[in-house]
Amino acid sequence: MMHRTKIVATIGPASSSRETLVQMVQQGMNVARLNFSHGSYEAHAEMVGLLRSVSEELDTPITILQDLQGPKIRVGMLPDEGIVLKVGEKLTLVPQSEDRSASDTVCIDYPYLAEEAKPGEQILLDDGLLELEIFAVDGEAVICKVVEGGTLKSRKGVNLPSLNLRLPSMTKKDQKDLEFGISQGIDWVSLSFVRQAEDIRFLKQFLVERQADIPVMAKIEKPQAIAHLDEIIAECDGLMVARGDLGVEITPEKVPFLQKEIIRKCNLKNIPVITATQMLDSMIHNPRPTRAEASDVANAIIDGTDAVMLSGESAVGKYPLKSVSMLAKIASSIEPKLQFVNNPPATTDQTHALSEALNAIDQILNLRYIACFTATGYTAQIASGERPKAMVVAFTPSIDVYHRLNLVWGVKPVYIDREGTTFEELVEIAENYLIDQQLAHSGEQILIMGGIPTQISQGTNFLKIHTLKKAS
Numbered sequence: 001m002m003h004r005t006k007i008v009a010t011i012g013p014a015s016s017s018r019e020t021l022v023q024m025v026q027q028g029m030n031v032a033r034l035n036f037s038h039g040s041y042e043a044h045a046e047m048v049g050l051l052r053s054v055s056e057e058l059d060t061p062i063t064i065l066q067d068l069q070g071p072k073i074r075v076g077m078l079p080d081e082g083i084v085l086k087v088g089e090k091l092t093l094v095p096q097s098e099d100r101s102a103s104d105t106v107c108i109d110y111p112y113l114a115e116e117a118k119p120g121e122q123i124l125l126d127d128g129l130l131e132l133e134i135f136a137v138d139g140e141a142v143i144c145k146v147v148e149g150g151t152l153k154s155r156k157g158v159n160l161p162s163l164n165l166r167l168p169s170m171t172k173k174d175q176k177d178l179e180f181g182i183s184q185g186i187d188w189v190s191l192s193f194v195r196q197a198e199d200i201r202f203l204k205q206f207l208v209e210r211q212a213d214i215p216v217m218a219k220i221e222k223p224q225a226i227a228h229l230d231e232i233i234a235e236c237d238g239l240m241v242a243r244g245d246l247g248v249e250i251t252p253e254k255v256p257f258l259q260k261e262i263i264r265k266c267n268l269k270n271i272p273v274i275t276a277t278q279m280l281d282s283m284i285h286n287p288r289p290t291r292a293e294a295s296d297v298a299n300a301i302i303d304g305t306d307a308v309m310l311s312g313e314s315a316v317g318k319y320p321l322k323s324v325s326m327l328a329k330i331a332s333s334i335e336p337k338l339q340f341v342n343n344p345p346a347t348t349d350q351t352h353a354l355s356e357a358l359n360a361i362d363q364i365l366n367l368r369y370i371a372c373f374t375a376t377g378y379t380a381q382i383a384s385g386e387r388p389k390a391m392v393v394a395f396t397p398s399i400d401v402y403h404r405l406n407l408v409w410g411v412k413p414v415y416i417d418r419e420g421t422t423f424e425e426l427v428e429i430a431e432n433y434l435i436d437q438q439l440a441h442s443g444e445q446i447l448i449m450g451g452i453p454t455q456i457s458q459g460t461n462f463l464k465i466h467t468l469k470k471a472s
């Protein structure tokens with residue numbers, strides 16, 4: 001792995017074959033995002049199996065991120081080629097239950113629209129690409145006029161920025177989907193359209209009741225989430241700057257500064273943050289990105305994002321592989337030039353104290369590897385928070401931690417089936433791995449960080465500059 005920034009790719013029809021997945025991982029994909037707004041359980045289950053098998057074959061972790069739809073309104077199923085909306089024409093929106101599909105009628109999955117819609121209000125479709133104006137309400141039907149036309153495809157999103165949605169943050173569908181995700185052993189779960197900290201507490205309680213230890217990510221894409229940002233960050237394990245909906249729910253010109261704010265706050269708390277949507281949008285159709293897109297990716301990395309994400313580019317685009325390798329190239333090119341600010345420790349515990357020392361050593365000695373021993377992932381995450389020049393190689397005896405840590409900036413997770421207990425054993429594990437994998441050479445100095453005895457989590461209590469002795 002050359003790049004420290006992690007690459008998330010949304011999996012869809014363009015990236016579902018084993019061959020494509022293998023190549024995407026080889027090109028630098030670290031995290032597979034399964035968008036539960038789309039696809040059947042059968043298809044998702046098959047994908048989880050495929051990803052686990054590719055991960056084993058390539059001996060590399062792949063984080064599986066289950067993305068829950070949340071309270072998002074979507075249009076129903078339409079013909080494969082979509083329907084064309086022309087400016088000035090009428091389009092009628094009806095609740096799903098009505099099930100009247102005609103070329104001028106589209107179903108949406110929100111039953112209260114007719115009750116709440118007011119003539120003159122704006123409705124945006126497909127992340128704002130298409131625009132409607134409400135013209136009249138007739139019973140359950142909302143009759144609109146097309147203001148900005150284009151092709152509308154199945155299951156595209158519907159935004160009514162002025163509407164206060166009467167939907168719980170975790171819908172019945174989300175609950176069912178998460179039950180399914182738990183049964184599939186997903187590594188992270190993200191919730192769309194989070195509005196308040198309570199939404200995350202509800203999700204976490206749902207997991208606790210099912211004894212599922214899965215980290216939770218809040219997708220920031222509503223004005224209410226911006227208003228409650230600090231409380232939300234306090235409750236969750238990661239964040240996503242979901243710029244697709246955020247740019248519609250707020251306005252596009254406000255997104256760049258919000259992105260910087262959200263990333264900065266996550267960096268301060270040492271939780272991973274993903275910058276998402278339209279990063280290489282034109283690569284859905286073209287083999288090369290626009291200069292503005294290349295800049296956008298580099299700037300998100302300069303902002304301090306842990307990960308950058310592909311959506312349509314990898315799910316339905318013509319160039320899923322080239323999109324992944326372009327992200328990897330941009331990351332590898334910008335990272336050596338970065339100068340991160342040294343954040344104050346988020347908490348005053350031993351791990352943070354040692355990681356401050358780690359940062360000082362990283363600045364002075366040009367070491368290439370920090371071998372980090374971690375049972376929960378915590379130590380590796382704090383080490384990553386220093387944004388060291390050296391790569392954090394996180395040795396963990398937990399297969400779950402091995403997969404989930406792959407979302408975190410600069411961390412290369414390594415699964416160890418034999419848990420070392422003494423200091424000497426840990427050194428030996430690090431030494432064997434780095435030399436056998438031909439990552440480091442005998443005589444090279446590395447940093448080793450961990451806690452002994454190893455059974456106690458968060459008991460990080462040593463940091464050693466070690467000279468590798470093992471011969472290859």
Ligand SMILES: Nc1ncnc2c1ncn2[C@@H]1O[C@H](COP(=O)(O)OP(=O)(O)O)[C@@H](O)[C@H]1O
Binds near residue numbers: 010012013244
């Ligand atoms: N699992 C899937 N099956 C089929 N199509 C998918 C899948 N995941 C994503 N897509 C397609 O890729 C597009 C872009 O992905 P994404 O940004 O995740 O979706 P959306 O914006 O609809 O939530 C989607 O609108 C959808 O058309």
Ligand SMILES: C=C(OP(=O)(O)O)C(=O)O
Binds near residue numbers: 192219
């Ligand atoms: C990532 C996002 O969510 P989704 O693709 O599910 O709309 C977004 O809105 O940017």
Ligand SMILES: [K+]
Binds near residue numbers: 340342359386387
């Ligand atoms: K640093």
Ligand SMILES: [Mg+2]
Binds near residue numbers: 192221244246
């Ligand atoms: Mg969204």
